[in-house]
Amino acid sequence: MPDVPFQRVAIVGLGLMGGSVAKALRATGYAGRIRAVMVNAAAVASLQESAQTWQIELSSVLPDVLADADLILLATPPRVMLAQLEDIARWADATALVSDIASTKNAITGRATALLGSRFVGGHPVVGSEMTGFQAARADLYRGARVVLTPMPDQTDVQAVEKLRQFWMALGAEVREMSPEAHDEALAATSHAPHLLAFMYLAGLEERLPGLEDLAGGGLRDFSRIVDSNPALWAEILLENQQAVRQQLQKVQHNLQLVEQLLAAEDAAGLQSWLSLGKTVRQQFHFPPVSA
Structure with missing residues (x-):
């Protein structure tokens, strides 16, 4: 070293x-x-x-x-x-x-x-x-x-x-x-858009409260952990990198529409294919170490 x-x-x-x-x-x-x-x-x-x-x-x-x-x-x-x-x-x-x-x-x-x-x-x-x-x-x-x-x-x-x-x-x-440009495009995909999606999903549950507090499992806990981050800081980050973040959101919206169609068609094979692809992609990432 x-x-x-x-x-x-x-x-x-x-x-x-x-x-x-x-x-x-x-x-x-x-x-x-x-x-x-x-x-x-x-x-x-x-x-x-x-x-x-x-x-x-x-x-x-x-x-x-x-x-x-x-x-x-x-x-x-x-x-x-x-x-x-x-x-x-x-x-x-x-x-x-x-x-x-x-x-x-x-x-x-x-x-x-x-x-x-x-x-x-x-x-x-x-x-x-x-x-x-x-x-x-x-x-x-x-x-x-x-x-x-x-x-x-x-x-x-x-x-x-x-x-x-x-x-x-x-x-x-x-x-x-x-390069700075490549960095911002990459981080929009791996950090900025995921933070925004987690914040927005939890915000969307506000109308279901009270009522859901005791029904959350590990999935919501793990997905929502980053929502404990500083909202003021993340608003700045998202605004500074808004062009790349908006491009990621367009991709997410497109994929959500495809999945909604699969659900409506009760297409189990198509839905499983998307879920399997997500799992395969995740396995290729090298995440930072997790500390207690």
């Missing part, structure tokens, strides 16, 4: 994902400096003791946190991140590598590259939890997970990409590269 190639890491946003980076660094024995910023001074005060336990210098003052950092990792929601990029560019050290962990890449990578040039490398760890906040962050969240780097073709420094690859590998992740 490679060493962490940075001595001074700044994390903008210390929630589940950013906090897990900080905890994972300390779990590797990383002895470098970790600073983190949260814009809410009250949140900083409430987390100060926990942050100190992990040797994280926590502040609400962005310039202080970014000062002389050699890696700046952006871990705020997509629209917050987009709004912060001008300040990041203004206060970041000229030699700092800047990256992010947002699950949408097109808009963020384009804007960040325009402001920061070749030293920005988009990234997305394809792992997470319905839990939120620093207290839910885990030192092992990225162990065995896949991280997608999304360099801009002919615009991103290849050495910066390699250093960021080493960084994530030091946290136990597997790293691959995709």
Whole structure:
């Protein structure tokens, strides 16, 4: 496993994902400096003791946190991140590598590259939890997970990409590269549309309550687990990647119409064929590890 190639890491946003980076660094024995910023001074005060336990210098003052950092990792929601990029560019050290962990890449990578040039490398760890906040962050969240780097073709420094690859590998992740466009199309299929469908299905059961609460089995529990995620964050993600998500929804609507026809025709063989195809497709996926 490679060493962490940075001595001074700044994390903008210390929630589940950013906090897990900080905890994972300390779990590797990383002895470098970790600073983190949260814009809410009250949140900083409430987390100060926990942050100190992990040797994280926590502040609400962005310039202080970014000062002389050699890696700046952006871990705020997509629209917050987009709004912060001008300040990041203004206060970041000229030699700092800047990256992010947002699950949408097109808009963020384009804007960040325009402001920061070749030293920005988009990234997305394809792992997470319905839990939120620093207290839910885990030192092992990225162990065995896949991280997608999304360099801009002919615009991103290849050495910066390699250093960021080493960084994530030091946290136990597997790293691959995709274009921002390919990433957003893929994640619409594997994450964004599934989250939306789960949210909408549960919302559609509201009119059946009370009455169904004690009749739910493991299927609804497993299908609906992700609905405990942050609705505000997911609204942002879905809006940022709406074109690719809408394309996935069109496919889902088409397939639902086909299945509805099979049900109406009492076509058991056709229905079983669709169910078998779904099972076969699922068996080909390599899901992230499940932690207790």
